[in-house]
Amino acid sequence: MSDKNKLSLTSRIVIGMVAGIILGMALRYFAGDSAWVDSYLTNGLFNIVGQIFITSLKMLVVPLVFISLVVGTCSLSDPSKLGRLGGKAVGMYLITTAIAISIAIFSAVLVQPGSGVERSSDATFEPSEAPSLSQVIIDLFPDNPINAMAEGNMLQIIVFALLFGIAMALVGKPGERLKGFFDDLNEVIMKLVVILMNLAPYGVFALMAKLFTETGLGMIGSLAKYFFLVLIVLIIHGFIVHPFLLSTLARVKPGIFLRKMRDAQLFGFSTASSNATMPITLETVTKRLGVSNSVGSFTVPLGATINMDGTSIMQGIATVFIAQVYGLDLSIADYLMVILTATLASVGTAGVPGVGLIMLAMVLQQVGLPVEGIGLIIGVDRLLDMTRTAVNVTGDAMVSCVVAKSEGDFDTEKYYDREAGKKLEEL
Template sequence: MSDNKKRSLTSRIAIGMVAGIILGSILRYFFNDVQWVDEYLTNGLFHVVGQIFITSLKMLVVPLVFISLVVGTCSLSDPSKLGRLGGKSVGLYVVTTAIAITLAISAAVLVQPGSGIERAADTNFQPSEAPSLSQVFINMFPDNPINAMAEGNMLQIIVFSLLFGVSMALVGKPGERLRGFFEDINDVIMKLVVILMNLAPYGVFALMAKLFADIGLEMIGSLAKYFVLVLVVLFVHALVVYPILLKFLARLNARQFLRKMRDTQLFAFSTASSNATIPVTLETVTKRLGVNNSIGSFTVPLGATINMDGTAIMQGVATVFIAQVYGLDLTMSSYLMVILTATLASIGTAGVPGVGLIMLAMVLQQVGLPVEGIGLIIGVDRLLDMTRTAVNVTGDAMVSCIVARSENAFDENTFNDPDAGKDLESL
């Protein structure tokens, strides 16, 4: 019974996505000049419903991350365990990002996606200034935690939540009383996540209809080789690299993992935001995959902040693509610099739509390529952004499983049970 419910949710989200794409394409190609369609449907109903859906997800991010991290941290019997968790999590995220960028550059050098492409004279892109690595580390520590929450600064929220949770664990009885209060709030927030999951098909339909009514597929034609190459590398990383790491480092069934991640991947694809998907990712990791909340509440928000494998893949392919279009040869040292810069830049990449282009500007500047070249790919980046976000959240969940397994905080029975966590979907 519950298995049908789960499949029903997955299929309803997929149906909403496909229906939105079809309707949006019909509106673009057959009703593009009809004013009332643009005013009342594309930029009216679809825009409003889609933005309300994304805003509702983002509404839960800050309280969920703060509450779940505090609950998870204060429940640790040994607060010093945080250092070990942090080292494993950051280490795995950096390694997977380095693998992603290396795979992307190798594929781009082999396929040559920029050969034969004529750059347009009016391509232009003005990037925002990317923060330096030292400034990223400084900015991790909030001078005002309330302001950090108001601005949604995830790294600062994580640091404050960890310190608050450790203090609760060390203070004794006052901490025990607060823990029960925070656990109750956490249950309420998770119920809100369940409610939004059931409303997702409508939000996804509106988002896709609006997107494809605005963006035509004809632009992919001139960039077909680049577009397809990025997609292929993204799929290889998600369906080959992640399963291999999961199998050898955690001895877990990759097929079962990917099957349970489908809903989260669809959420991530439709929102194109790792941060907005945090509530759904955390619910899947803890309730469906069997990761203890003390681990998942730390690794998932951290991964949404620093794990940008999909973005790194785009940066690797785009760097080689732009160099080829401009007829510039990159040396081996330049490629190594791209790998290093893109890996480190992922730490400072916020999990919001389109921010990867800002980090790409930083990578291009490091190897002496024209930043204006970003204008060549910006037209198709939105579609790729959606796919790489799905890859990012898959990586977050994969690392969560590996770290939890290594810390004996993993329920393998929950992981292997196809029905685990499905009762959460019923309202």
């Protein structure tokens, strides 16, 4: 097949996703009781291929973040720039999170998704305990960086990589020699990302086939207003709020941004993991959107860890939903407390497994709502989680562009070049 007739990566991923959904739903409704389908397809072939795909993506996250951050940091001529980058990035992530949850609460109060929904007697949820803010700050610094890498503790890896890169920049000749080695390593890791991107349609097909073989759409019925409200607000935030902030703060046309972000959004949607999507997000941001590596290698891993726009939307709507189901009224002060708690918790619970539900439990406790109400929404949360991740990934890239533009590390010509980064899809 000629290059002209060759399908783009986006098209191949969409075909794999749609085919997986159709096959999964067909198997569920026509062979749902088959032990053979369950053993050899759902938990056999689909599970194996899907998990290998996600595991392979996660395999690249730690070396990619460490190596790219070291390369970016040791290239900084002005060490004080790190402080500015950190302040701008964290500030932007907190602002977008606050905007997200504010829109979510307003929409939920307007639509009232919990009206008419009956409480389920078996709706239970036991939240894990979130660490205190002081402990989070202490835990930023690894006592054993190798252990931090083995456990995938992203904030500790970021701190160690920054310190390592600064030391390389300050040490002189040895640092220059070492930089060449890290530059080569970075190229190798990026080539691995390209290889996995080309295998993505098969992994996405398996993930979707397994999900829709196991998950029926019937459960959405009783929670339809909640489900579609969350979905609509996520779409508004990802396709209206993010582009608006980009065009306002970075002064670039948002249509090109959304077009170039499609692959990363599809990866985020299919894997439901910002960390697993991080290699593709970083590659897209630096190779296609014109963000310098010194900025992108910092803002993307940080965003994947603390940027919770999509999760905050779920929390805002879920809080109002649970309050309405239990017949409890929230005051204006309660709503403001929800916004503040969820925004700060996005940093305070960064890197904690199951962070979305832990944050929601914290928010509910803060305004006196029953935590077991989370059990009402868990059934449809997996489907919404996919869209949340796509929105989070879009936010990571948007903030990276804005911060890079403010620092003068943004290649506008590459941003507007439709062919920039096209080689990502070629082996």
